[in-house]
Every structure is written in C-alpha cells, then in structure tokens.
Amino acid sequence: MSAAPECEGLVLYNPFDYALQENPYPIYARLRDEAPLYRNDELDFWALSRHADVNAAFRDPALFSSAHGVTLEMWDAAAADLVGFLAMDPPRHTRMRALVSRGFTPARVAGLEPAVRAVTREHLMPALEAGTFDFAGVVSAIPVYVVSELLGVPRADRAEMLRLSEILITRHDGDAGIPQSFWDAGLALTARYRELIAERRARPRDDLISALVLAEIDGDRLGDEEIVAVLSLIGVAGNESVTKLAANAWYQAWLHPGQRAIAWAGAVTAWVEETLRYDGSAQMVARRLTRDTVLHGTEVPAGARVVLLGASANRDPRVFPHADRYDLTRDTGQALAFGSGPHFCLGAALARLQLRVMLEELVAAVDGYDIDEKGIELVHSPNLRGFRALPTEVTLR
Template sequence: MDVEYSPFDHATHQDPFPVYARLLAEAPVYHSERDDFWALTRHADVSAALQDSARFSSSHGPLLDVPPWGPDAPRALSFVAMDPPRHTALRALVSRGFTARRVAALEPHIRGIARRHLAEALRRDGGAFDFVEDFAIRVPLDVVSELIGVPGSDRDGVRRLAEASLQREDDGTGRISQRGLDAGAELAAYWARLIAERRRAPAEDLLSVLCEELDDQEIIPMLFVLLSAGSETTTNLLGHAWYWAWRNPDQRERAYADAGAWVEETLRYDPPAIGLARLLTEDIELHGVPIPAGARMWLLIAAANRDPRVFPDPDRYDLTRDTSRMISFGGGRHFCMGSALGRLEARVALQELAAAVADYEIDPAGARRSHIGNVRGFATLPTVVKPR
C-alpha cells in the first residue's frame, strides 16, 4: 500500500513518526494532489533546499495553510515571507534585539521569570497543575513580551488573543477559523494602540526601535511573527522535553543533570516546527522525480531529524547522541534568529524544574495536542509533581 501523508490530518499529527519513516524509506519526494504540495523528507534534501533561497523561495510564506500561503503572505507574515533584498533589510533591523550580548544578559531575568511561574504552579492543588498552561506558556511569553515592550498587565490578554488567532477549522483544510480571524483583528487593534503609545513616548524596547524605521502596516505583522515565533515554539519545546523525559525514564537522570543536552535532543526528536513551505522557482528533478516550477514545497524538518542516514537509531530518545546536524531552526537566510534565546529560555526553565521537582507523573489521558499550522506541541499536559 502506498504511503499517504497530510500535515492537516489530526490523527497523523498525534503520532506522525511512523509515516515519516515510510516517507524517508519509500517516498523521499512525496506529492499530495489533494493538498497540493510536494514534500521532501531526507536530511540531505531538506538541508540543501533550506540553503537554496533562489530555487526554494520564501515569497509565499513558510506555512502550507491557505491563506496565508500565496503572494500576499508578506502582508501577514512580514520578513519571514520575503526574499532578499527586503528580507535582508528587515531581518537586520529586528536582529538588533537578539544580539549575543543582549541574549546572554537576559539569563538572570529569565531565571527569575521561570522561578516565579514555577512557584505559582507548585502551589496549585498540592503539586497538580497543567504544565503547559501554568508554566510552559508563561515563561517564553513574558520574555518575548518584555523584549517587544508589552506591559505586564496586558500579557495574559495578548497571550489569549495570540493563541486564538492561530486556531484552524476542524475540517482538515488548515484554514483559519472565524474565531481565529476575530482574535487576529482584535490583536492587530491592540498592536496599533501600543505602536501609537511608543511613537508618543519611546521606551527601551524593540518596538521603539521598529517605530523609528517602519510604518504601522510594516510593524503589525512583524509583531504577530515575533510573538508567535518567540513564544509558541519555546512553549512546545518545553512541553516536549517534559513529556519525553517522562516517557523515557532511563533518560531522566541525565536530563536533570544536563539541561543543555535535554534541550538539544528534544529539538531533534520532536521539534516544535514540523516543516517549512517554499515556492519552487524552476523545474528540478530529485530521486528521479520531476517537480515543476511553481510547486508548493514542504520541507519536512521533523522527518529529516529522524533520517537514519544521519542519526543512528533515530527513534530512540538519547541525550548522549550527537545532535549537531539537526535542522530544527531551519537554515540559510531564514535560520531562526531567536534560536539562541529559545535555547537559553528552555535550558533555564528546565534547570529550575530539575532543582524544584524530585519526580513527576503526567496524565496521558488528559494530554491534548494543539493542531496549529506547521507546529507540533501540547495544548494541555496535566502533571503531578513531587517537590524536593
């Protein structure tokens, strides 16, 4: 039986790795007529495509969803849906908030945020709390909100609107729901008010920097991207680290002792970003399969990270392995500029968890995955901990 794959299928989304294994072995170039895309799964092919921005263009956006996939994607997704030279200019502007020095200086502040939210979570119901809602969402959202300049009193509301704006229809099409559209409009209105405040009274934050260089219609989609990419991906990384260390108790002691290795193997094993879409600009042939110019390409990062040609015994969660060739943050011109910050946030948060929690259990029946775009993560992760 031929392998079948759809990134919009909720059943596949629950556990996609058996399908990825078949794609890697049987269909390294996979064409879906129903969903209108071509998927690449092998590490060598995905890595090469990520580096080749001329043939694999970002001009239609990184998401398969329709919309925002298409020539209007930059209006919704800013520089992540652009090629040079505009991408280069906007990325350089935003990267001023993510310099190595600035990220390193954030560690004590991130640790304080993690400790505060963890202390609040541990006070709930005798150590029973939702790991995602009560901890994993809150830490990265606070960090990126402070970088942007979102006041503390607004953050819970911004988080709720941001989550709702990403909700898809439950019909397998990947389309944004009406609830998502309404929340997106409300969040855009909030961003417009915050921009107006910064234009009147600049502050020491990234939004004030953007206000110096760009108009409102350029800033608003950029804020959507920064909030989503800067919080949702780290939330999902933390949820996966917590879950897979629980599912693999033989790795728990090492995870607690080396949060850096815990982060890196989790990024390889179950990355927050499943894949990235690209527009093919010329006819090519891969593995004997012709692919026409104009094709919607789906670069399956999560499958490439399980390619046995690169990672021996790829389905084993092993914190001792060499993860240096994983591509969880993309590659080429669009390599994630927040990768260092995301790694730092996750490492610090997991260190604080290891210091405060002697042991824990997850209720698998209550664990629920989100079904949002090109990311994979948990919406809920009920946990009971034994504090130290």
C-alpha cells in the first residue's frame, strides 16, 4: 500500500489524502512520536494521536465539545439538526441519550441474535456455496437487514435502504466537499423514516421505532425530528461500521494465518476485539475546543477544531505492547474503537453481536479461503476505513 506524503522529513497529516487512507498507520506512529499535537494550517485543525490524550478528550465534553459535529466536512453550529445527539453536549446530550436508551436496551439487542443469525445465513450461504464472491459486497447487506429488523422496516424497503446508506458514506473525490447525491439520499431516507414514525404513533409495534415513540422520562418524550436523527445515525453509521469491520477482520485473519488458526479454534470474540483495536473502521472524530488550553506545551485557542485519532490511539505502544502486531491473545480492554465517556457508542453491543455472529457462521462453514489481492479496493473516506471490494475464494468444510 502507498505511503502518505512527507516533506523534508516533516510529518504531514491530511485525512482527505488518498495515499494516507490506503495505509494511515505509519503516519499515525510518526504523529504520536514527533507531533502528538499536530497542526494543519491549510485545513484549519489540530490533531491528537496518543491514547492518553484521545481518551482524556473523549471523557471531557465540557472542554472538547461535539456541538459543531464530529467530522471536518460537516462542521456546523447546527450539526445536531443533521446528526442528532451525536452532535450534542450535556445536558442536552444526556437527555437524548437517556430517552434513546429506553428503546435500545441490552435485552432488546440480545434478543436480536436469532434474527441476526437468520439474516447472516440468508446472505452468506449462497455466496459460500458459489465458492467465489466479493466478501465486502456480500456482508454489506447484512447490517442493513439486521437494523431493519430492529427498527421494524418492511422487507420490501430494505434493498432501497441499503442503496441510500451506501450513497451517504461514499465519496468520489478527495476533497472535503459533500456531493449533491449525499443530500438527495439523506432526504429520501429521512422521508421514509418520518412515514414509519407516523405509522408507529398510530399503531405501535414491538420494534425500536415504536420504543422510541413511546420512550418517556418524567413526561419528556422524543419529537419526530429527534427520532429521525437517531434512526439516521443507527441506519447509516451503524450499518457501515459493521460492514467495514467484518471485512477488515476477514482480511487480517487471511494476512495472519497463525491468528486465523486461533480464531478457527473458537476465539471469535477475541477476533472481533483485536480487529476493533488493530484495524477498526472508525478512524477519527472531530471536537471543538471550548476554551484556550495548553496541549503539549502549545496554547490552542478556544473554538479550534481538534481531530481525535482513535485509530492511532489503538496502536499506541504506550498502552498496547507490540501494538503493530495483530494478536488475538492480547488484552484489548483499553481500546477506544467505540470511544469512551459520555459519547461511548450506543450501538456497540449491536455491532459486537453482528460481528460475532457473522464470524461464527463463517468459521462453522469455511475450511480455508484465499483473497485476490489484485481485486482489492479500499473505500476512500476521511472517517471510515474498510474495503469496497474484497474478492474471496472459499473451501467449505
């Protein structure tokens, strides 16, 4: 894979650069060692790359605010109107998260396992029986259908939901712009969500949309637009992160046959957790500094955009010995793949469930496999890391 650009020995970090997206980890290592507080004047942001700094920032929303959004390309004071409680600070975030959690309970997620397994088999088995298939393409449908089960989206709508969610995360150029197709897809998706919310207000069912409609704390309820924002977050960000993680796990196990043997011997949960740490789909989030603050000896002004490189933190050797080694036997307890603090990912349990079930089904069915490196295509995104195409040939048990 290509290396990110350098200039006269200085480390350069541009999250929109295609070369960096191909393999960001060498640059992350240099940032941690040479520029733990990095400044990009052209794009007007700072970056923190060490585990201690990223973790501390995640846990301090009063200093590192989410209210302008969590990505550089969608930075706006009204970001919450687009992405909901992801772009809120306490106490507004606390209220929203408490209400949403009423519908997103551990029991509801755990109860999805039979449906997750059924959906996984439905989409995986034809591909496995064919023997040769694009792994990334096949697994992309699974989280969409799983989340559709959770939300109560009719089966007839699910293919269109998949198409729209793919548009919402695709970038066809390397700059920080948002294409018109993104806004068109977002409008279409939210219109369908509003229809479903109206249906559930009239006739509640046993699904997440109904649970969100009915959620109440001391008379406080979620409004329609708040529910739309939550559904958009779950239905797009959740889908894409799981798809990318599954393919990353498949690829890393292929690259590391010794670790693959450990996974095939029953360590599927460890396979999930080490992939989350070593090559997670989420690369970074953005925050807004609320007051002048000295970081690594430099005063960073209030209002500054600060990028928190969670993927770099997960490779920090100060926390993870031999951090660049893919090792299913390691302790991943301090990994930040789902963040930490008040914004810890609400969908983490569902993501882990889907990944575990998908990989368990693969281990049960596949004796061995190979990947055609010439056909590999990576997604080009400043925020998500994963494969657009991962050609695979399997041998079944």
